[in-house]
Amino acid sequence: MKKIKAEDVIVYIVLSILLIIVVFPLFYTVAASFKTNAELLANPGAILPKSLTMDNYITAWNDEDFNVPILLKNSIYYTAIITFAIVMKSAMCGYVFARAEFPGKKLIFAIFSSLLFIHLGTITVYPLFNILNIIRLNRSLWGLIVIKIFAISVVNIYLVKSFVSSLPTGLDEAAKIDGCNFIQTFFYIIAPLLKPVLATVGILAFKNSWNEYLMPTIFTLGNPSQRTLIAGVVALKSGGTAATSWNLMFAGSAIALVPVLVAYAFGNRLFISGLASGAVKE
Amino acid sequence: MKSVDKTAKGTAFTIRGKKYQKDTVFWSYIMISTELIGFLAFTLYPILWALRLSWFSYDGIPSNTRFVGWTNFINIFKNDIIYWRAVLTTFEFALVKIPMEIPFALFLAVILSKKMKGSGFYRTMFFMPNVVSVAIIGLIFSNMFSHMGVINRMLSDAHLIKENIGWFDHKWTSLFSLAITDTWHTFGINLLYFMSAISNIPEDIYESAKLDGAGRFSTFFKITLPCIAPVFQIIIMMSVIGTLNTSDIVLVMTNGAPGGQTYTMMPYMTSKFVPGFAETTANIGYGCSIAIVSALIMLAITLIYNKFSARLKNMY
Structure with a gap:
């Protein structure tokens, strides 16, 4: 038997305390979502519910204003479409910037990269509304989806580009000899090899669009039936009945946590490898 | 890329001494077209819009728009x-x-x-x-x-x-x-x-x-x-x-x-x-x-x- 050092014991104790701190808020949310509203109001400091109740979930599911099924549906198509678009676009963009030679390549890449450092913030929603007006989409969740489909995600382009660069160019040349042109080479040869990096891009895109708050909130103003789940849950806080809506907020939050935590449980390697290979936080 | 030279004539062109494949250039622009459009419409246009509007007093009603020069920045x-x-x-x-x-x-x-x-x-x-x-x-x-x-x-x-x-x-x-x-x-x-x-x-x-x-x-x-x-x-x-x-x-x-x-x-x-x-x-x-x-x-x-x-x- 190896001797257990006192130092190791201390390290594990420190790590375990930290672990509790990290998990606690999530645990607290779930626990609170099972409290009765009376208990949430009278005794908000308690960790565990006195008695478990599913009422909050039932109310949240059936509430007229805070209608979870509709919010969920909005969140699901919003996230699915954007994730799919980002995966496709970053695959193609990364391939083009890694392999192609075309006039303006360096300039375009430099401009895209510089976008990482230019933030005008939320004021730009006004010109975005203007553009949507021109294409007759107005201010709506679909309008935002269109904007997101056309958006440039520099970090993902970087990820795919460096992955493609690591593939041997012999692949492209062999494909060329077999009669593939530039885009055929992409679809038949390169794209299937991109699975690992695209899984990372996809899971990060899924997380980001599911979790988004500010833009979906602004684009669905006055249109509660278009809100995403996160936007809907947080909207309760600024609503008139905020003080008595904590039951809905906790139940809604707990529901909103599930997809990302499940994705993380199965795909934590993808999250971690994606970030370790140089992604930047949003 | 050197392999470019082998291909048939008429499929390549040269700009400033650099040789490009027509096919590759065409598909490259197609494949990054959403990014290019997105850049022009949803990135560049908003920046230019904000740069222009920063010289104006504007509350969302077009008829109330007034050119005010540097006033906003001075304020x-x-x-x-x-x-x-x-x-x-x-x-x-x-x-x-x-x-x-x-x-x-x-x-x-x-x-x-x-x-x-x-x-x-x-x-x-x-x-x-x-x-x-x-x-x-x-x-x-x-x-x-x-x-x-x-x-x-x-x-x-x-x-x-x-x-x-x-x-x-x-x-x-x-x-x-x-x-x-x-x-x-x-x-x-x-x-x-x-x-x-x-x-x-x-x-x-x-x-x-x-x-x-x-x-x-x-x-x-x-x-x-x-x-x-x-x-x-x-x-x-x-x-x-x-x-x-x-x-x-x-x-x-x-x-x-x-x-x-x-x-x-x-x-x-x-x-x-x-x-x-x-x-x-x-x-x-x-x-x-x-x-x-x-x-x-x-x-x-x-x-x-x-x-x-x-x-x-x-x-x-």
Whole structure:
């Protein structure tokens, strides 16, 4: 038997305390979502519910204003479409910037990269509304989806580009000899090899669009039936009945946590490898 | 690419001595077309729009639009104390958060980088908060930090406080709770970065240091720290950029409480000029000039930091 050092014991104790701190808020949310509203109001400091109740979930599911099924549906198509678009676009963009030679390549890449450092913030929603007006989409969740489909995600382009660069160019040349042109080479040869990096891009895109708050909130103003789940849950806080809506907020939050935590449980390697290979936080 | 030369004539062209394949060029532009359109319509146009509007007084009603020249900018620098307070708050927030988060993440990374059982598990768990929505985190923590909330309860149960603290009643406690919350959310990323930097340090350096009788502290300061210095700079830069751009957590958790004192630049802009948060009569033209000044401040900080850290690098 190896001797257990006192130092190791201390390290594990420190790590375990930290672990509790990290998990606690999530645990607290779930626990609170099972409290009765009376208990949430009278005794908000308690960790565990006195008695478990599913009422909050039932109310949240059936509430007229805070209608979870509709919010969920909005969140699901919003996230699915954007994730799919980002995966496709970053695959193609990364391939083009890694392999192609075309006039303006360096300039375009430099401009895209510089976008990482230019933030005008939320004021730009006004010109975005203007553009949507021109294409007759107005201010709506679909309008935002269109904007997101056309958006440039520099970090993902970087990820795919460096992955493609690591593939041997012999692949492209062999494909060329077999009669593939530039885009055929992409679809038949390169794209299937991109699975690992695209899984990372996809899971990060899924997380980001599911979790988004500010833009979906602004684009669905006055249109509660278009809100995403996160936007809907947080909207309760600024609503008139905020003080008595904590039951809905906790139940809604707990529901909103599930997809990302499940994705993380199965795909934590993808999250971690994606970030370790140089992604930047949003 | 040299293989280009072999192809049939008529499929290639030359610009400034550089040879391009027609087919490749065509498909390249097609494949990045959404990005190009997106750049023109949803990135460049909004920037130009904001640059133009920053010279106007504009409240959303076209007929009320008035050219005012430099007036908006002059007003920012001469009269808008509240904006500069938000700028100052942004720096204060960074000064509370970054010195708390970075050493903490580095310390943990050093511990977890040792060959020990379960370090992968801890790393995975410590990163977990990062996958949760910032807005939801802000919501939950605003409940936890509330007057009767679970944090005050635990502190008073542990006899650390006599009365419940009004976390959002004072500027500094409010900023502090924001910083704690944001650190809880992001320290996992920096932990990952530090760990991958440390894992790139060759093992034999440590072994020879051990042979030379180096202690734990001198090993850390003389080997680990210099070896990860380049990554360290990037981590701090991203931390600074991230902190300056802090937005959702402030809007959801404190919404400026108390009295707008915890608004940093970005949430301040949102709360003053964006539909749903601001009053409908907001002067959007003025908002544009605020956005431009803020963007320039952040760009300047990034550039200064880069220059400064490049000099640090040369010293090594």
